[in-house]
Amino acid sequence: MVDKKLDQDVAHFCSVTGASTRDARDFLKEHKRLEVAIDAYYNNPNEFAGKRKAEATSSPSTSKLARLFDQYKDEGDEILINGTIKFCEDLQVDPEDVVLLAVACELKSPGMGRWTRQEWIDGWKHIGADAIPSMQASLHRLREQLATDPEYFKTVYNYTFNFSRSEGQRSLGLETAEAFWNLLLPLGLKGGSLTRKNKDEDVKMGDGWQEVHTSWWLEFLRKKGGKGVSKDTWVMFLDFVRSIDSKFSNYDIDAAWPSLIDDFVDFAREKISST
Known part of the structure; x- marks a missing residue:
């Protein structure tokens, strides 16, 4: 029901302002009410341009994630048990920590102690991390989300x-x-x-x-x-x-x-x- 209402507001926003769907969603997310979002767009249609530029500049690097994957992969093109243990040591997280279930879900791990290349890259890019320090910070966010968000808990569960x-x-x-x-x-x-x-x-x-x-x-x-x-x-x-x-x-x-x-x-x- 919420998604349908949002889709309707986005369509109305675009028809009135001529803005892109992406702009419509950004303004509605920020300003909540349709009328307020439309007024905000007319006052400053470039409100989110700077933010998008910064996001594009700081988006996770595919090549960095690929190199990191190569650092931990065991055989073939997968990270297995030995690589997982080394990865956890570098993250300074216990391999049996519950947060790794959230990571496994995000990276679509096919099984315990297994990570495939493309899912590794896509998953960490979606999370927003491409190096050990940013991955460590992500673990804190994922743990908090798992603990407090009922829908996310259900997904991981x-x-x-x-x-x-x-x-x-x-x-x-x-x-x-x-x-x-x-x-x-x-x-x-x-x-x-x-x-x-x-x-x-x-x-x-x-x-x-x-x-x-x-x-x-x-x-x-x-x-x-x-x-x-x-x-x-x-x-x-x-x-x-x-x-x-x-x-x-x-x-x-x-x-x-x-x-x-x-x-x-x-x-x-x-x-x-x-x-």
Whole structure:
């Protein structure tokens, strides 16, 4: 709905002013309201020209990124485990740091400890970095976005399933799933990207998924056994975490939740009743 409204405003802006679509979007982004943006354009149609020139001058270098890729690549035309470890050392980041899941998503990494040349170059250019210092600064921005932006968290979370799944496997190994839940959930809870939201009820601060519930979930999975976690369960678990209250009292058993989550709710309610 927001995108459709923006497209309509852009079209109207262009028809009135004769400006380019790019100018229309820049002025609308800066000035929010259509009428105000149009007035601003007439007062100073070159408002963003200097900014664009500076952006063009400082845009990441393809050749610098290619040279950096060559510095870390292991064999063929990929950076593999050894190159990834060296890269992390230069970035001064732990290879198991959650922020690297965001980097993997941005660079479309095909698997853990694997980076392909074109995706490396395109990804870092999109992020806006072409050297170790600027990449280090980018990690801080990506970590903050992952912690606070619900949509970005969801994008990285869903990407993590395919990224971390063994080749040829449809499900994610239980130990692997547990490791990534332990990385992602604490950050989302701390930063707010996992805050419960429900338009039909007033949600009090802290009335939602808690760290103790993560430990219950993992305990439940270990007791239940099974070889892995399906993609359906992985994806819907995030929706579950964002919708459930801290007492599991608003769970709808008739909704289309995976049976594994149905069983977990019974497990969690028993935990609550016994305390």
